[in-house]
Amino acid sequence: MTASTANLQNKVHIDLGERSYDIQIGSHLIGSSATFEGLPDGGIALVVSNEVVAPLYLASLLAALRPRHAQVHSVVLPDGESHKEWSTLQTIFDGLLKHGCDRKTVLYALGGGVVGDMTGFAAACYMRGVSFVQVPTTLLAQVDSSVGGKTGINHPLGKNMVGAFHQPLRVVCDLSALNTLPERELSAGLAEVIKYGPIADMAFMTWLEDHMDDLMQRDPDALAVAVKRSCEIKAQVVASDERESGLRAILNFGHTFGHAIEAGMGYGSWLHGEAVGCGMVLAARLSQRLGLVDAQFVDRLVALIQRAKLPTVAPVIDASDNASRYVELMRHDKKAEAGAIRFVLIDGPGRAMLRPVDPALAIEVIESGCRIA
Amino acid sequence: MTASTANLQNKVHIDLGERSYDIQIGSHLIGSSATFEGLPDGGIALVVSNEVVAPLYLASLLAALRPRHAQVHSVVLPDGESHKEWSTLQTIFDGLLKHGCDRKTVLYALGGGVVGDMTGFAAACYMRGVSFVQVPTTLLAQVDSSVGGKTGINHPLGKNMVGAFHQPLRVVCDLSALNTLPERELSAGLAEVIKYGPIADMAFMTWLEDHMDDLMQRDPDALAVAVKRSCEIKAQVVASDERESGLRAILNFGHTFGHAIEAGMGYGSWLHGEAVGCGMVLAARLSQRLGLVDAQFVDRLVALIQRAKLPTVAPVIDASDNASRYVELMRHDKKAEAGAIRFVLIDGPGRAMLRPVDPALAIEVIESGCRIA
Numbered sequence: 074m075t076a077s078t079a080n081l082q083n084k085v086h087i088d089l090g091e092r093s094y095d096i097q098i099g100s101h102l103i104g105s106s107a108t109f110e111g112l113p114d115g116g117i118a119l120v121v122s123n124e125v126v127a128p129l130y131l132a133s134l135l136a137a138l139r140p141r142h143a144q145v146h147s148v149v150l151p152d153g154e155s156h157k158e159w160s161t162l163q164t165i166f167d168g169l170l171k172h173g174c175d176r177k178t179v180l181y182a183l184g185g186g187v188v189g190d191m192t193g194f195a196a197a198c199y200m201r202g203v204s205f206v207q208v209p210t211t212l213l214a215q216v217d218s219s220v221g222g223k224t225g226i227n228h229p230l231g232k233n234m235v236g237a238f239h240q241p242l243r244v245v246c247d248l249s250a251l252n253t254l255p256e257r258e259l260s261a262g263l264a265e266v267i268k269y270g271p272i273a274d275m276a277f278m279t280w281l282e283d284h285m286d287d288l289m290q291r292d293p294d295a296l297a298v299a300v301k302r303s304c305e306i307k308a309q310v311v312a313s314d315e316r317e318s319g320l321r322a323i324l325n326f327g328h329t330f331g332h333a334i335e336a337g338m339g340y341g342s343w344l345h346g347e348a349v350g351c352g353m354v355l356a357a358r359l360s361q362r363l364g365l366v367d368a369q370f371v372d373r374l375v376a377l378i379q380r381a382k383l384p385t386v387a388p389v390i391d392a393s394d395n396a397s398r399y400v401e402l403m404r405h406d407k408k409a410e411a412g413a414i415r416f417v418l419i420d421g422p423g424r425a426m427l428r429p430v431d432p433a434l435a436i437e438v439i440e441s442g443c444r445i446a
Numbered sequence: 447m448t449a450s451t452a453n454l455q456n457k458v459h460i461d462l463g464e465r466s467y468d469i470q471i472g473s474h475l476i477g478s479s480a481t482f483e484g485l486p487d488g489g490i491a492l493v494v495s496n497e498v499v500a501p502l503y504l505a506s507l508l509a510a511l512r513p514r515h516a517q518v519h520s521v522v523l524p525d526g527e528s529h530k531e532w533s534t535l536q537t538i539f540d541g542l543l544k545h546g547c548d549r550k551t552v553l554y555a556l557g558g559g560v561v562g563d564m565t566g567f568a569a570a571c572y573m574r575g576v577s578f579v580q581v582p583t584t585l586l587a588q589v590d591s592s593v594g595g596k597t598g599i600n601h602p603l604g605k606n607m608v609g610a611f612h613q614p615l616r617v618v619c620d621l622s623a624l625n626t627l628p629e630r631e632l633s634a635g636l637a638e639v640i641k642y643g644p645i646a647d648m649a650f651m652t653w654l655e656d657h658m659d660d661l662m663q664r665d666p667d668a669l670a671v672a673v674k675r676s677c678e679i680k681a682q683v684v685a686s687d688e689r690e691s692g693l694r695a696i697l698n699f700g701h702t703f704g705h706a707i708e709a710g711m712g713y714g715s716w717l718h719g720e721a722v723g724c725g726m727v728l729a730a731r732l733s734q735r736l737g738l739v740d741a742q743f744v745d746r747l748v749a750l751i752q753r754a755k756l757p758t759v760a761p762v763i764d765a766s767d768n769a770s771r772y773v774e775l776m777r778h779d780k781k782a783e784a785g786a787i788r789f790v791l792i793d794g795p796g797r798a799m800l801r802p803v804d805p806a807l808a809i810e811v812i813e814s815g816c817r818i819a
Contacts, residue, residue, distance in 0.1 A: 116784065201611055405543060
C-alpha cells in the first residue's frame with residue numbers, strides 16, 4: 074500500500090444495484106459546485122448541519138449549491154450525541170415543511186455522524202422518502218457512519234434503536250475539513266479506522282502501525298490513504314450485505330461493549346469512537362478467552378489503540394453492580410437474538426465472526442478491567 | 447359481479463416480488479390460529495391495539511397467537527387520529543424495548559387505520575425494520591389503509607408527512623369485526639369503497655348503487671363483495687406502482703381536499719373517511735369544471751356518497767379567509783411539486799389522472815360550497 078497525494082480526487086464505488094453510489098475523497102471539495110455534478114438539481118436543497126460545523130463550512134456549501142438549486146435552505150441542530158433523538162429530528166421536519174419542501178427536495182448532511190444519521194433518517198421518513206447527500210466533516214463519519222445507509226436516532230434504552238436503511242446519493246469526504254477537527258474527535262475517528270485491520274486486512278493494520286504518528290499529526294497523505302482504504306473495506310462489506318442479515322455485522326467489532334459504555338455513561342459523555350476503541354479491547358480479550366486469538370495479537374491491537382490516544386480500560390458504569398449493568402445494556406443490542414448476546418469476535422487476525430457468547434465470559438472480561446496481562 | 451357467502455375464505459394476492467403477500471378476507475378469523483399459519487413463529491409477538499378495539503378483540507388474538515410464539519405481549523394506544531404522532535409511536539418503541547424484542551419480533555396491528563399506520567411505521571423503524579401483520583378491524587382499514595405498505599404519522603403541518611413504505615407479511619380482514627363498528631365509522635369506510643368506482647371500475651359503482659342499503663345494514667354477503675373488490679383494485683394499483691411514483695396516486699382521489707379538511711378542522715374532528723367523502727365531491731366538481739366529466743356523473747357520485755351518510759358540503763375551516771386556508775393546507779400535500787397543487791381528477795367515469803390545477807379553480811369549487819347545482 075502506498076500513500077497518494079493529499080489533493081487526490083479518489084472515488085470508491087458502492088455497488089448496490091439501483092442504489093449504487095460513489096464516495097468522493099479529496100481536498101477542498103465542499104466549496105466547489107463541481108463536487109455535486111450529476112446529482113439531481115433544480116428543486117429545493119435543505120442543508121442540515123450543527124452549531125459547531127455550520128460556522129466553519131455552511132456558507133461554503135450553500136454557495137456551491139446555490140447555482141444548482143432553485144432554493145437553498147439550512148437547518149442548524151445543537152451539537153452532540155445527546156441530541157440524537159426525536160425532538161431534534163423534529164426540527165428537520167419543521168424546516169422541510171416550513172420551506173414547502175416536496176418529494177424532489179434533496180437533503181445535505183454537513184457534519185459528523187450524528188448529523189449524518191439524523192439527516193439520513195429524516196430523508197428516509199419525510200413524505201416516506203426523499204434523497205440525501207452525505208458531506209461528512211469528521212474522520213469517524215468519513216470512514217464509517219456516512220457510508221452504507223444506516224440512519225437513525227437513539228432511544229433511552231439503546232443506541233440507534235429507531236432508524237432506517239436509506240442510502241445516500243453520494244458521499245463527499247473533504248479531507249480539508251479534518252484540519253479543524255478537535256484532537257479528541259480525530260482519535261475517535263481513528264478507532265473506526267483501526268477496526269478495519271483486525272476484521273478484514275492485517276496489511277492495513279501493519280500500515281496503521283507504521284503511520285499512526287503521521288495520522289495523529291494529520292499528515293494529508295496518510296489521512297487520504299486511511300480514509301480511502303477504510304471506505305473500500307466498508308464498501309465491499311456493505312455491497313455484499315446491505316441490510317445486515319449476516320456479514321455486515323462484522324463492522325460492529327467493539328460496538329456491543331461500546332454501545333453499553335455509551336449508554337451506561339450517558340450519551341455524549343464518551344464519544345462513540347472512544348467507546349468503540351475501548352470496546353475493541355474488550356472484544357479482543359473475549360476472543361482471546363475463547364481461544365480464537367493469542368495474547369500477542371491482543372497486545373498489538375491495544376498498543377495501536379493507545380497510540381491513537383483512545384481509552385483501553387472499561388469504565389465503571391454502575392457502582393453497585395457494574396457487570397450486570399453491562400450485560401443488561403448489551404441485551405438491548407440489535408444483534409441480540411432470543412435473549413442471547415451476540416458478539417463480533419476476531420476469528421484469527423484479519424477475520425471476524427458473529428456468535429453468541431455466555432454472558433459469564435463477558436462479565437469475566439469486563440471485571441478483569443481489560444488491563445493488559 | 448355476484449355476491450359470495452359471508453364466511454367465504456377469500457384471498458387477494460398482492461404481487462410485489464419478494465415483498466408479495468396475501469389479504470385474507472373472511473369471518474371469525476382473528477381468534478383462529480389457522481389464520482396465521484405460514485407466518486414466522488417462535489419469537490416474540492407484540493400486538494398493538496387501541497383502547498376501543500382491545501376490549502373487543504385483543505384477548506381473542508392473543509389466544510390465537512400464544513401457541514405460535516415464545517412470548518406474546520401487547521401495547522394499547524389511546525384511540526383516535528389526534529394521537530397519530532410521535533409520542534404515541536414512542537410508546538410502541540418503549541414496549542418493544544421493555545420486552546426485549548429483537549429483529550425476529552413480529553408486530554401485529556389490531557385496529558383501524560391509525561393503529562395500522564403507526565404499527566407499520568414502528569415496524570419499519572424498530573432496529574431499522576422488523577416484520578408486521580395487519581389485522582384491520584374497521585372497514586376503512588380493511589379496504590384501504592392496511593393494504594399497500596404506506597405507514598406513518600402526522601405532523602402539525604400535514605397528514606402522514608413522516609413515514610415509510612413498509613409492506614406487511616399478511617393482511618387479515620375479519621368481516622365479523624365490522625359488526626361492532628360504530629355507524630359513523632362504517633360510513634367513513636364506505637367513502638374509500640365508493641372511491642374505487644369512479645377511479646377504476648364503473649361496474650363496481652353500479653353494484654354499490656344497487657347494494658348501498660345492504661352495506662349500510664351490514665349485510666355480510668354485501669360487505670364481503672365490497673371488501674374483496676376494493677382490495678383487488680388496490681392490489682392491482684399497488685403492484686404496478688409500489689412507491690407512488692405515478693399511477694398509485696389515483697388512490698388519493700378526494701384526498702387532497704380531504705387532507706385539508708382534516709387538518710383545517712383539527713385532526714380527529716372529522717374522520718378521515720368523512721373528509722375523503724366530501725373531498726371526492728369537491729374533486730368531482732373540479733373535474734366537471736375542467737370539462738372532464740358531466741354534471742350527471744357528479745350528481746350520481748354525490749347521491750351515492752349521501753346514501754352512505756357522508757358529508758358532501760365543504761366545511762368552513764377559517765372564518766376570515768376560508769379559501770386561502772384550504773390552498774395553504776393543500777400546498778403541503780405530498781403530491782404537490784414545485785409549489786403546484788396536483789389533484790386526482792376523474793378523466794371520464796372509471797378513469798383517474800393526476801395533474802396540477804390552478805388554485806383559483808380549486809377556490810371556485812370550494813366557494814361554490816360544493817352544493818349540487
